[in-house]
Amino acid sequence: MSAARTMMSQNVAKDRIVTKFPQAFHPDATPYQKMNFHPKVKAACTDNKTGRVGLKICKAVLVGDVSVGKTSLVNRFCHDVFDRDYKATIGVDFEVEKFSLLNVPFTLQIWDTAGQERFKCIAASYYRGANVTIVVFDMSDESSLANVARWMDDAAGNSSDPIKFVVGTKKDLVSPAAFESIEQNAVEIANSLGAEFWAVSSKTGENVKEFFFRAVALTFEAAILREIDTSSDGPTKQIGNDLIKVDNENVFERRSKKNPLGKCCDM
Ligand SMILES: Nc1nc2c(ncn2[C@@H]2O[C@H](COP(=O)(O)OP(=O)(O)OP(=O)(O)O)[C@@H](O)[C@H]2O)c(=O)[nH]1
Numbered sequence: 001m002s003a004a005r006t007m008m009s010q011n012v013a014k015d016r017i018v019t020k021f022p023q024a025f026h027p028d029a030t031p032y033q034k035m036n037f038h039p040k041v042k043a044a045c046t047d048n049k050t051g052r053v054g055l056k057i058c059k060a061v062l063v064g065d066v067s068v069g070k071t072s073l074v075n076r077f078c079h080d081v082f083d084r085d086y087k088a089t090i091g092v093d094f095e096v097e098k099f100s101l102l103n104v105p106f107t108l109q110i111w112d113t114a115g116q117e118r119f120k121c122i123a124a125s126y127y128r129g130a131n132v133t134i135v136v137f138d139m140s141d142e143s144s145l146a147n148v149a150r151w152m153d154d155a156a157g158n159s160s161d162p163i164k165f166v167v168g169t170k171k172d173l174v175s176p177a178a179f180e181s182i183e184q185n186a187v188e189i190a191n192s193l194g195a196e197f198w199a200v201s202s203k204t205g206e207n208v209k210e211f212f213f214r215a216v217a218l219t220f221e222a223a224i225l226r227e228i229d230t231s232s233d234g235p236t237k238q239i240g241n242d243l244i245k246v247d248n249e250n251v252f253e254r255r256s257k258k259n260p261l262g263k264c265c266d267m
């Protein structure tokens with residue numbers, strides 16, 4: 001291991017070292033079906049060919065209705081605290097967390113936006129460029145689930161293909177029967193949005209670390225695959241577990257014959 005890598009590993013707290021590929025909360029509620037890091041990602045990390053990934057900061061954005069528990073979720077993960085009293089977020093807040101995955105340092109900026117309508121336009125200006133979009137709802141208030149699709153549309157629509165999550169909070173407040181029913185609805189909505197579903201409690205801490213580790217691992221993997229893609233002699237696309245080479249010339253040729261201006265719509 002290089003001296004620089006050792007230094008960087010030392011800067012990462014022990015409880016931010018991801019050693020195993022974190023699994024989904026529910027195998028039927030995720031579009032991300034892989035069980036392990038992609039072999040190309042492992043090889044890139046072992047050979048120290050991760051490009052700018054260790055230097056760049058990836059961005060996660062939390063959105064959702066007022067008081068669903070976005071700030072509590074971030075505070076539980078980042079500071080291991082829980083506050084019973086509600087203090088509305090004004091505009092946005094952010095935290096920065098450093099991780100180590102496959103011995104490579106990785107930094108995630110976590111943006112916690114306000115759910116209050118009057119702050120919507122301030123918060124919305126931070127949606128752009130998110131690598132992870134996390135839509136939060138309150139499992140003890142089913143009406144917050146009804147707004148999940150709108151939040152996902154607003155937030156993820158401003159980024160290019162982010163990793164998407166739908167997270168139900170306050171699991172500690174719902175009975176097992178109520179949990180089963182709301183979970184079923186939430187899974188359906190998450191699946192329809194191409195997002196992974198999680199149920200957590202910031203009060204007890206249940207699933208909070210597991211959720212963030214999963215989000216970090218998927219983001220890290222996507223960032224490394226992007227690096228491999230841009231640094232190889234041609235672009236590749238991930239299909240299932242395989243990296244498929246994209247034939248640029250043919251794509252361009254096809255586009256230029258059909259539509260010389262390269263516009264998306266048929267005119
Ligand atoms: N019992 C329980 N209460 C929670 C949980 N998460 C949040 N709360 C409570 O719900 C209230 C709102 O939590 P916040 O985290 O401030 O909600 P928010 O989504 O950040 O709200 P805005 O910033 O206004 O958008 C607070 O009183 C929290 O204590 C949880 O997992 N369990």
Ligand SMILES: [Mg+2]
Nearest residue numbers: 070071088089
């Ligand atoms: Mg808040």
